[in-house]
Amino acid sequence: ERVEFISYFHHVIDRFQMNIPEHISFTRDLQSGKSFVWIDKDKLMQVLDNIISNAIKYSPEGGTIRFKVAKQRNQILVSISDEGMGIPYDKVDKIFERFYRADKARSRKLGGSGLGLAISKELVEAHHGRIWARSGEGKGTTIFFTLPLMGRRRREGK
Ligand code: ATP
Numbered sequence: 001e002r003v004e005f006i007s008y009f010h011h012v013i014d015r016f017q018m019n020i021p022e023h024i025s026f027t028r029d030l031q032s033g034k035s036f037v038w039i040d041k042d043k044l045m046q047v048l049d050n051i052i053s054n055a056i057k058y059s060p061e062g063g064t065i066r067f068k069v070a071k072q073r074n075q076i077l078v079s080i081s082d083e084g085m086g087i088p089y090d091k092v093d094k095i096f097e098r099f100y101r102a103d104k105a106r107s108r109k110l111g112g113s114g115l116g117l118a119i120s121k122e123l124v125e126a127h128h129g130r131i132w133a134r135s136g137e138g139k140g141t142t143i144f145f146t147l148p149l150m151g152r153r154r155r156e157g158k
């Protein structure tokens with residue numbers, strides 16, 4: 001369905017913010033104005049839920065999670081950054097593979113199946129977007145994804 005992404009994203013972040021551990025803070029850098037995208041809200045919720053849950057799970061005590069949206073030519077670029085321990089450079093692309101866990105010992109402690117980001121990748125690509133990560137050991141992690149903007153419509157409707 002046609003969704004205004006900025007207000008949708010604020011909404012999703014609000015819901016998480018009510019339940020985060022006290023030592024973690026959120027900052028938002030979402031553009032003002034409207035950005036319409038054609039999405040399945042439930043599926044995109046699954047994507048955001050996984051990325052945000054990871055960011056929380058891997059955040060250090062007192063960490064900040066930063067949410068950004070930038071409007072580009074014909075797409076929006078969404079990013080979610082944390083200040084966690086990061087992922088070694090040579091492993092960053094692997095985190096989107098099924099069952100991949102960057103650090104076995106740590107993963108066992110923190111739980112999870114290693115499927116979250118693989119599913120997120122499928123769902124973003126089903127929306128004609130791309131998803132990738134930037135990280136480094138001790139440098140925190142940023143997950144980026146894009147979604148195509150809807151063209152201007154002459155008439156509103158379904
Ligand atoms: P699941 O999401 O299925 O519960 P998971 O969180 O381990 O399990 P993914 O979300 O697919 O699985 O992430 C894959 C791996 O990538 C994680 O196990 C972790 O090693 C690494 N990873 C993902 N996000 C981050 C992050 N923000 N900081 C550090 N490592 C991360």
Ligand code: MG
Pocket residue numbers: 050053054112116117
């Ligand atoms: Mg996960």
